[in-house]
Amino acid sequence: MRTTPTAHPNTELLVYGIREIVDVANKIKGLDPALELTWENIGDPVAKGWSVPQFLKEILTEEIHRADNRSFAYTHSRGNIETRKWAVTYAKQFCPSSTLDYEDILFTNGLGSGIAMLYQMVAPGKRILQPSPTYPTHASFESFCSGNAPIFYKLDPEKGWAPDIADIEAQLQNHPDIVGITVINPNNPTGTIYSQETLEAITRLAEKYNVMIISDEIYFRMVFPGHTHVHMAELAHARVPLIVLRGLSKDIPWPGGRCGWLEFHNTDLDPAFKDYCEAVKKRVLLEVCASTLPQMVIPTVYNHPEFNAWNQQYSTELQTVADSIADTLNQIPELTVNKTLGAFYLMPRFKQGSLNNRQTLPITNPQVKAYIEQAVATPNLADDKRFTYYILANTGIVCVPASDFFSPYPGFRLTTLSRNPEERKKTYERFAEATKAYLGSG
Numbered sequence: 001m002r003t004t005p006t007a008h009p010n011t012e013l014l015v016y017g018i019r020e021i022v023d024v025a026n027k028i029k030g031l032d033p034a035l036e037l038t039w040e041n042i043g044d045p046v047a048k049g050w051s052v053p054q055f056l057k058e059i060l061t062e063e064i065h066r067a068d069n070r071s072f073a074y075t076h077s078r079g080n081i082e083t084r085k086w087a088v089t090y091a092k093q094f095c096p097s098s099t100l101d102y103e104d105i106l107f108t109n110g111l112g113s114g115i116a117m118l119y120q121m122v123a124p125g126k127r128i129l130q131p132s133p134t135y136p137t138h139a140s141f142e143s144f145c146s147g148n149a150p151i152f153y154k155l156d157p158e159k160g161w162a163p164d165i166a167d168i169e170a171q172l173q174n175h176p177d178i179v180g181i182t183v184i185n186p187n188n189p190t191g192t193i194y195s196q197e198t199l200e201a202i203t204r205l206a207e208k209y210n211v212m213i214i215s216d217e218i219y220f221r222m223v224f225p226g227h228t229h230v231h232m233a234e235l236a237h238a239r240v241p242l243i244v245l246r247g248l249s250k251d252i253p254w255p256g257g258r259c260g261w262l263e264f265h266n267t268d269l270d271p272a273f274k275d276y277c278e279a280v281k282k283r284v285l286l287e288v289c290a291s292t293l294p295q296m297v298i299p300t301v302y303n304h305p306e307f308n309a310w311n312q313q314y315s316t317e318l319q320t321v322a323d324s325i326a327d328t329l330n331q332i333p334e335l336t337v338n339k340t341l342g343a344f345y346l347m348p349r350f351k352q353g354s355l356n357n358r359q360t361l362p363i364t365n366p367q368v369k370a371y372i373e374q375a376v377a378t379p380n381l382a383d384d385k386r387f388t389y390y391i392l393a394n395t396g397i398v399c400v401p402a403s404d405f406f407s408p409y410p411g412f413r414l415t416t417l418s419r420n421p422e423e424r425k426k427t428y429e430r431f432a433e434a435t436k437a438y439l440g441s442g
């Protein structure tokens with residue numbers, strides 16, 4: 001019998017806690033309008049009050065006033081050709097050995113959309129190994145497309161969240177269907193940066209098992225002073241099929257511009273990999289093109305004489321913010337707080353045995369209390385999710401449970417973007433007090 005559409009059977013495999021908690025927070029705000037919400041869940045510097053550099057505004061103003069109105073038109077489906085040529089020059093600035101050509105570059109509507117296409121075009125039955133914890137779009141979309149739970153390798157919190165190389169090899173041996181390994185460096189959600197030694201070990205495994213690497217480097221411009229980002233394209237050159245993922249969202253406060261790009265490296269190494277890259281390129285045609293305006297201006301933005309100084313200042317300030325939040329949280333003995341080395345995230349974890357499903361915090365508004373009590377009664381709710389719900393209802397601070405990043409270690413992820421020192425102090429002292437009260441409550 002004909003029916004209206006039913007949901008895709010894999011829908012439950014789509015998980016994006018960073019935004020799901022927003023619905024919970026807005027629901028609570030609706031019940032208790034006096035509660036002030038503090039958003040520490042989303043990596044959006046503009047929403048956290050960081051200013052958009054004047055030079056970016058000037059470039060955009062000039063662009064929209066061009067006589068030819070080019071930014072109001074479609075671009076080439078794979079990305080504006082001049083911008084793709086610029087992307088090659090840009091990549092070679094960091095990876096001089098690369099043989100990238102502009103036809104190896106694909107622009108998408110934000111990197112999120114590029115990530116979705118990459119997993120969508122993998123042949124049925126083949127899998128891409130994912131880090132745990134991870135940025136959920138990767139693991140969730142791979143899982144959705146394959147119709148199975150993600151296959152993970154461990155990031156080791158005792159080693160600054162570095163990938164566990166032995167575990168990667170074990171997964172490759174246990175799952176002959178794995179055809180690729182995803183690496184996120186600098187890392188979301190942990191804020192860490194991988195050493196050359198670690199990346200070389202991953203490259204060697206990819207070579208040994210004949211799999212590709214997907215290297216998400218969207219944060220590579222946000223490496224704190226004293227730390228170095230090693231480009232996977234340099235290590236994998238002429239050795240391993242590689243896709244590097246980049247984007248505008250984090251390099252400059254303009255995530256709403258929705259501009260990401262994929263670089264297909266070493267496509268001549270393996271005809272199967274070449275076919276796969278061609279399939280992704282074909283897939284993008286169906287979307288007509290990615291947003292034109294950011295594509296038209298990014299060469300001018302990155303080449304602007306003020307960009308590098310602005311970027312360094314941004315990273316330095318982000319380091320100060322991350323360190324100050326870590327210092328406040330380090331006062332809680334039940335937490336282990338790693339240092340943020342790049343990007344704008346921190347993922348403290350609870351020491352074993354410190355969380356349970358009896359702990360609570362006082363909630364004064366009776367309707368909010370009833371709503372939260374119902375929410376935490378959900379069967380199999382992770383203990384760290386329960387923690388974030390109570391913190392939200394008690395303090396108004398919105399953070400994301402580590403379990404929503406597929407972390408086996410209970411904890412929570414914060415963005416380290418709270419720029420104003422007084423506000424930050426107030427927020428995190430309140431957060432620390434509430435966390436201590438929660439841990440001591442049951």
Ligand SMILES: Cc1ncc(COP(=O)(O)O)c(C=O)c1O
Nearest residue numbers: 110111112135188218247249260
């Ligand atoms: C690791 C990582 N990759 C990709 C993205 C997607 O970026 P966008 O879709 O804004 O380009 C993000 C966003 O937070 C991210 O953290």
